[in-house]
Amino acid sequence: MLYRENGQFKTSYRADLQIFPILQDRWTILALLAFAFLVVPSFASDYYFRAILIPFLIMALAALGVNILVGYCGQISLGSGAFMAVGAYGAYNFFVRIPDMPLVPALILGGLCATAFGIVFGLPSLRVKGLYLAVATLAAQFFADWMFLRIKWLVNDSPSGSVSVNGLQVFGLPIESGVSKYWFCLTVLCIVALLAKNLVRSAIGREWMAIRDMDVAAAVIGIRPVYAKLTAFAVSSFIVGMAGALWAFVYLGAWEPAAFNVDVSFRLLFMVIIGGLGSITGAFFGAAFIVVLPIFLNQFLPFAASLVGLSVSTEAASHAELMIFGALIVWFLIVEPHGLAKLWSTGKQKLRLWPFPH
Amino acid sequence: MAFFLETLIGGLMAGMLYALVALGFVLIFKASGVFNFAQGAMVLFAALAMARFSEWIPQWTGLSNKVLADMAAFVLAGALMFVVAWLVEKLVLRHLVNQEGATLLMATLGIAYFLEGMGQTLFGSSIYKIDIGMPKDPVFILENTFQGGILVNKEDLYAACIAAVLVAALSLFFQKTGTGRALRAVADDHQAAQSIGIPLARIWVIVWCVAGVVALVAGMIWGSKLGVQFSLATVALRALPVVILGGLTSVPGAIIGGLVIGVGEKLSEVYIGPLVGGGIEIWFAYVLALGFLLVRPQGLFGEKIIDRV
Amino acid sequence: MTDAEHLTAARRKVGEVILDVQNISLAFGGVKALTDISFDVREHEIRAIIGPNGAGKSSMLNCINGVYQPQQGSITFRGKTFKHMNSHQVAVMGVARTFQNLALFKGMSVLDNIMTGRNLRIKSNLFMQALRIGPAEREEMRHREFVEHIIDFLEIQAFRKTPVGQLPYGLQKRVDLGRALAMEPQVLLLDEPMAGMNVEEKQDMCRFVLDVNDEFGTTVVLIEHDMGVVMDISDRVVVLDYGKKIGDGTPDEVRNNPEVINAYLGTSD
Amino acid sequence: MQAKALLDVSGIEVIYNHVILVLKGVSLQVPEGGIVALLGGNGAGKTTTLRAVSNLLKGERGAVTKGSIELRGERIENLTPADLVERGVVQVMEGRHCFAHLTIEENLLTGAYTRKSKGEVAANLEKVYTYFPRLKTRRTSQAAYTSGGEQQMCAIGRALMANPSMVLLDEPSMGLAPQIVQEVFDIVKDLNAREKVTFLLAEQNTSMALKYSDYGYIMESGRVVMDGQAAELATNEDVKEFYLGMGGGERKSFRDVKSYKRRKRWLA
């Protein structure tokens, strides 16, 4: 019985209201943070930073944002790619138009642009629900795709519509190397995750969940659906917009609207579902699953095949990758329909009982 | 005027083609409450099968009659879709009874990935041809009334007729048979349906089969228009506004939705597009659907969304 | 009911009319759920609504708290008359409610469910909540303390952190009540709070309702099919039948009203 | 039990979600043509027991991990619910579960899914309508928009449409007006007497349940803690006190019991 809360009595509500009320969790999280901030940079190669960790962190951030809207407030959205795009292009415009614009304020302003866009496209949610809303939010997606291709001003008159940024720095420190980019993304992610966690365990988070679970009952206890839904759209699109700006600035460096196409929207939705709706940790699991797993499979499959003496073409490997990825999604869902985060907590629950079966 | 009519007719035709894909979504949603994300992949898979079988069957059997070979390919592809349906039930749906919509949606995503990989592995990822003898050249009608006549695409006309027949048949099936009722019951509440003896397994195999055949027909027609290749899966995105505008649960809604969206997007592209630089039809279709939803949140013919304490 | 019991009832100072329902009519398409219903509820009393299935009892509550908009009639609450109210306004005025078909927030824990009942009273804004600095945290703690009292009161301490969806039906009903109580309502509308409970659990539930009524002076409007409960704890009873009011009065009056016997109680007992 | 058991549940354990152990070895027998009541407080595991029998656990992510369930001597743990309906076992689920989008009549007709003869189904429909006249007047409204009691009647009626030989009733009286409750139990008695339908009945309304059943089991925290002939149970002092609210013989007023707090239980 390594993992349990027995014997940890809380003597005040403050203690019980901590993010991680269980001692072991607190230590784990501290260790994890130390690991991420200090240990990882000491052994990870540039490839890991640039190709895996950074996209993972940024997508986890975006998934976190989407999870607020979809997982906590129950408003299924397929417009996340658009919110990312608005965040990216918004930040870009502030960055290039205002001389000496520092990076962090540009990101935040980009996030705010996404907030405004999100609120506008969130208005239909006051009337349209569920899958109907999900499909309707695709309007935002396709509109944004179109807007950034068509409105020259938004791309600083670049004829082809592709834009780029360089010379990123924070407080005078250049954000160029893989490690510095990684630290920067990780810091942003940690701060946002903390704020998001605070929100979802506060009154506003409970309002979102109430609206999600039973909106009529929520209204009866005095929750205003308009306020709850629109704040969810606002907060979510702010975070997603920031993630979009990071994706563009830090990961891609140069991008075209297609970098935020409808595929991205779908992938974000998948991340939150497979990770676990309504769970901050779920966003991390989901991002890992959807971002990292295919890359892993892509490299692992030829290797695995070579072990058994087969040589597979890239083509066959990519097809097999699709199949295995699909099969894994299904398999995980069958094991735990509520996502990886739930699987995780069930695992912990078992650990609590361990070594006794019941 | 002539041009307006041309656009209108073109829009109607395009709408019917969308409806064909939309139908697949509606069927599965109606019968199991699952939003089938794999519909696009099923269209692709079925079309790939059909295209390759019609190539291979003459090689395998020495059959030289093209029509017969095509027919055999259709049947074989249909059988393959049956196998898919059976496996989907056996390996996926059966284990996810009574789960939430989001979970099921995600599972169909897994199925979509799997089918895409499988399809390309089995049948190749190049571009293939389905030629079922659809006429490609335009015809002109009302040449006396309008100078130059009005252009109608014959291929689309045929396709529209096929779509209409399919929809009519399916509507009848849903309205007139006890199975139709059972399907709706399953969509409402898996567990309750089980408790009164509706065999979910059989129902799901049936529905996925029918959806598979619809996908095959859609794949055949779109494939003959576009060539059979991966992009076929993306026609699903064009069909989504149709589905929600018509209502997720309504078979006739797919047709009406298709017509509205088809006409709306073509007219907008042709008449509004040039003013704003063009390329608006896809988001316009979605905005149009959204506009309808604001008036009727369940789509034109969808079942009312139940909202009660 | 014995005389002694009436005495207890009398000792609680039943006050002025707090809620007055006037000529409410409500129809859904062809179905007339309510026809011209009027009754009043006095401060601190326990007012029961009874009637056969489909009589319109739940619909009546829905009208009072703004879920349904009656086609006719008005509702006066503390002297103010409303034709239409939305649920939010009603909640702000201090009317809370439980539901017949459990309307708990399934994905949330018991604690969070009850905490939502406090939401109207939370003053800190989004940013303060995100940062959880001083005032926001203190506020959260204050409400938490209040909610803990409710949890103690309802004896569901053991399930504090359990997702409500996993609780047995009877406990869910209690959580539903807890959520309503967390609003510190002046009027509490209860829709079959004791359905699906055995006698002992009903006794517990009665105790909760009576305590709330006694200690906080909360006015209670109660729908219940168990005549034992209704007759024992309510001060006055309204009887509905197919949307019409067929009786109104003290339990004894109602019990002896031939129309009520005919429509609802039946002769066997 | 004297008569040959139609249903024999022996020592089953049920675990939800791989971790929550709910039934800890429940055994019970239902004789052919009997009415057996399953009593117990909230969360005792009555619903879970019924789900285990009708094989509806899977949808709740629960599983029977120990013990066996036999119907007419045949192991049924691996059958689908539909197979069970084919064998005549139908469950009325707790919490109604009507098909929200279907009308009342459609709900009832889906209940007859397993039956072939149109004529019999029509006759059966009429029979249900005579049992519950209220359903007839509401036959064309969507189930979601009917009152709680109407939905409960619909759920019961729907199960009867399958012409079952055994019915698992989960809290049939919940939310029904007293008259209708009476009626439901009369129907149970009637079907039992005339059509030899067997009933397993999970019920909170203990007095009613004991009045109409032959045999009773009392559950608590996932175990059967007492069983016996219904008449015996009804006179047992403990049962009287805890389940019938008649400690000391007389029924207490709900107003008076308010002061006494702790429950006495057989198990801690």
Added chain:
Amino acid sequence: QAKEQFFPLLSYRTGPYAPNGTPWANGKQDYLKMINARDGGINGVKLTFEECETGYATDRGVECYERLKGRPGMTLFDPQATGITFALTEKVDKDKIPLITLGYGLSVAQDGNAFKWNFPLMGSYWTGADILIQAIGKKEGGLDKLKGKKIALVYHDSPFGKEPIPLLQERERMHGFKLDLIPVTAPGVEQKAAWLQVRQLRPDYVLLWGWGVMNSTALKEAQATGYPRDKMYGVWWAGAEPDTKDVGEGAKGYNALALNTAGTQPKVIQDILKFVHDKGRGTGPKDEVGSVLYTRGVIIQALGVEAVRRAQERYGKGKVMTPEQVRWGLENLALDQKKLASLGLDQVMKPISTSCADHMGSTTARIETWDGKQWIVHPEYYTADEQIIKPMVKAGADKYLADKKLTRRAASDCAS
């Protein structure tokens, strides 16, 4: 340490563009295999490669780049997609790895003084568009005859499709034709509205700027709306077998730019067949060897190999070149007709010679026509008009440098 020159091969064999990406990738691989088999590598340096599937998606492309860029013997990247090119342009500058984008990518990157690491070899969208206008002018009997004519650009609604617009507008100003822009939303499976517009506008010519499924769909819609295919001119990415094969007779008469010839006669293709396919080591199906995109893949790889060879001439024969040395090689390519002939490439491409200022090296192309079964290349060569393109490239590059706060390369930098 074995002497190996490593070629990362970014490709897409799945996804919407797989039919086009696959032969391209096959050509690239087969050429490397052939050089190893025929010549034993470059002056004894073996060529190695690894393919990485991008699925045409930018983020996967970046991942592939990051995965492969650190390999020993790293040579250069050819991302095979415009979106990936954008993202990599930012990165190669820091990592100092050359990026070749033959016939695609950024048109302004022709200016080697501004874009040190980008090599849009053999043509950009501006040169392509320019040549198409010239060809149309020729057909009309002179560029001055274009006055009053209507030309519609049906384009893939993405940076790829929008690149030619500035040049076409420039030409529009010069010759007085009217340019209509008709975007097609990616991937281009539904073009009814676009072609209805074409029918309404009745342009004299349609320029088709598509990729993947968009091309065959456009041709089918043209057929369905009765627009004459011989009035249609496609870019070189709309002129390969996958674009027309399943349209067949319906595309007869359709023209497209030919950046290279196709067919199995050229010596280089024969060599590939002989040294690779006949040995059973071919990458794709044998009957696709020599198709348009396959041959383009061969040329891309050949230029990469020649850049290495050129660099070896300066930095030491038989040595493994660093990416920086390869860059010098790319910047100093001088493949004249004789050299091409010796490489067996003389029938598939024109001579090319690059310099510090000009990273393109050649701006010639021909026109090809689909005869219902195959592509027939017309003999005459067109060369893009320097007068028009030079200033545009300069202006674009200057704007790029200004936006980025960068300066042009010093003359001394060219020597290194």
